[in-house]
Amino acid sequence: MTAVPKILIVGGGYAGFYTAWKLEKHLRKGEAEVTIVDPLPYMTYQPFLPEVAAGEIEARHIVVGHRRHFTRTRVVTAKVTNIDHANRTATITPVEGEPWEEQYDQIVVTAGAVSRTFPIPGIADNAIGLKTIEEAVAIRDRLLGNFDKAANLPAGPERDRLLTVVVVGGGFAGIEVFAELRAFASALLKEYPQLRFEDTHFHLIEAMGRIMPEVSLKTSEWVLKSLAKRGAYVHLDTQVTGAVDGNIELSTGETLPSDLIIWTAGVMANPTVVRGGDLPVEERGRIRTRADLRVGTADEVVEGAWAAGDVSAVPDLTGAGVGGYCVPNAQHAVRQAKLLAKNLTAVLRGELPQEYLHHNLGAVAGLGLWNGVFQSGRFALKGWIAWLAHRGYHGLAMPSWERKWRVFGDWWHDFWLGRDNVSLATVQNPRYVFEEFAARPRPAAPVEAPAAEPAAAKTPEKAAATR
Template identity: 85%
Template sequence: MTSTVPKILIVGGGYAGFYTAWKLEKQLRKGEAEVTIVDPLPYMTYQPFLPEVAAGEIEARHVIVGLRRHLKKTRIITARVTGIDHANKVATITPDVGEGWEEAYDQIVVTAGAVSRTFPIPGIADNAIGLKTIEEAVAIRDRILTNFDQASNLPPGPDRDRLLSVVVVGGGFAGIEVFAEVRALASSLLKDYPQLRFEDTHFHLIEAMGRIMPEVSQKTSEWVLKDLAKRGANVHLDTQVTGAVGGNVELSTGEVIPTDLIIWTAGVMANPTVVRGSDLPVEERGRIRTRADLRVGTPEEVVEGAWAAGDVSAVPDLTGKGVGGYCVPNAQHAVRQAKLLAKNLTAVLRGELPKEYIHKNLGAVAGLGLYNGVFQSGDLALKGFVAWVAHRGYHGLAMPSWERKWRVIGDWWHNFWLTRDNVSLQTVQNPRYVFEEFAARPRPAAPEAVDAGAAKAPAAKAPAAKAAARTPAAKAAAAK
């Protein structure tokens, strides 16, 4: 007998998806609905902590929230949704391993977030790195640490300059936070590298507009610029990146910056795989057209059984303050939309009416390196240490679940007494390098005469045989 319990399918287990499932678990009565969440990753990422992970202030694993551990009543599928056929209420699930399948649902919640938005500038796609995932944050941290290790062996000159130069593109919140955090990391490293001086490190932020951080007042953004300048960081306003090839960043001003690390934070766009693969309505900026009650559709027309929230959606901002009339893509909205979405979905299942989403912006708070930050809410602006305390206080408490809060707070506590753990683990990207170098391999098949000789003096021949075993041909033979 097939189940008649309504099936809720959540596409994406990030901020909005995780909170929707978490709240549904609390609100739904037993047997009222079955909830499934699909995400290619087994965790939700607390993205506001990525700059602190890149700066080595928080351990990478502590800023992610395991879906299986925290969503006990939800079915978790680790795979990608590559198509939504809402007309027939099926989603295409594509796992990394094994055959994909069509998953039937009654209600779909699209919370697949956003990805870094880039422009077709030569070299950016191949040489830059974004800051949307935990992997990117860890890679940035390790690259800076490894570059310091390598630069300390080099004499002053262009090669050393390139290793000690960081370019961040985009002066929004995420860009400024990561820029300030990694600048602070680099300054803290210098005590361990007597060969390197502060003047040897070069930090450049490139912003196409005439100001940074549009979320704060002009006056506050100018304070941030002055503060960065005091810390030896260069901010290039009204400037665009025109190329990123051959280890150089070229600017619209004609300036060329040699660098080994380009961090791209110049905007996001709604998840193209999910948006383009669905038959749900999409607005001009590529987001899913969503109503204020978080159902997909327009004020006049509801798409029954479809919901959306977070960065992938265009939800009207009923306070009238949103950019273009819509809620801006941030966690503040994603979490609150998700909580209301769970309530509204439950209400609709019970034959009740959903409520409209309205949230007045609480303000913005950013960490700018250890003991430094900025906070703005309306006309109130806090700067420096007080803002940094507000930043840690707000995000420490906003991290979902006490289990995760303790881990993050524990990292801060340990670093306060023991300082940052400044060691690169870049080699995890090539974990087999030692094993592979010394691993014994089958001897390659050799002509009979050589074979006979080799059999008489195996010890003497061993190194040559080992070297031969490392040739590509021998590796291919061994693999067979």
């Protein structure tokens, strides 16, 4: 190891952000150099993405800027495209400039997860996920833009297509964005007198025979009834077989014309980082991780390598995890990161790390304004009390008081002023007005070639030269 150990954190999401944040508190000044690398300059608080999509929270308020909140951590906005742990180097590839090799003594892999899709025709070209703030904003703007377009059309197939939303996946993320958008669309109708409630169509597609496996069957059935009362349709035991030309084809033989397809049917460990390295990977494509968050197995440790969050396969010592591992969610990622920072500090000081053991506190979900669900063991809350629990838990879990106050402020303003229902889709092409009216140089006039002299006009001397 070098005189001052170098710690490289790959990924600045939940686990990466909290690891770096806590290392700044645990490490003494000059005890180690910490670098965090991520292609985005911020961490996104993903549980609030459905509320951003539904216009309840300002998009920038659920992201936490790395440079603002780290005081002793070096921030590199780039991708890690290869990890050569045998030589303790990582390849860092920026958007501009040449890649370089970064040396380290300890590496922390917290690259998170991406949407997991299947080779279904049309999904890659027409659907959108819900893992990033950009996707949540795009969903919101698409729905608002479709209302604007539909208001100018007569009743018919094209208007139905614009006002049909299809969500694929009945886990927490899918149910939350589905319910939030249903509530959002209902609230929009008062501003569009040309449209009726019956003109809007919301469909959720779930391949299993139930939704929300994190809660009890009785609670999930209550959610289904609540959604049905609000005019939302849930298709159980159903798969998407195609999504070409705005037509969602289902395994039941049905076809749903839609202009907004949201894919929330699972996640997978970030393949760019997992495949671009020599760290051990288990069968599901995650980095094999011990209970003490060091990379390796119970019998063997990969010295100097750590992992946490969705990119890692951490044993669930409570026995409640699927397949014996911690499920990929924010609750585990944050707590693993906090312990990882303690363990890494302990190892640098010659002490032993502790094993990660966390009993699930329960599951809470928002289902639109004044409606939610909470489950902890056999205890369940439903309706507005669960909705308050959802907002209270996630509001307090938002990193830093600076971010908390911004989110609380959004909710306070919404209570008195309502949602801000303006689409900013044109921000994706901010120069369109300037380009339309900008004066441009006139094209240069073509230069006329000099006229050729008639053959009869040649002088005797020229005529002789041509012979």
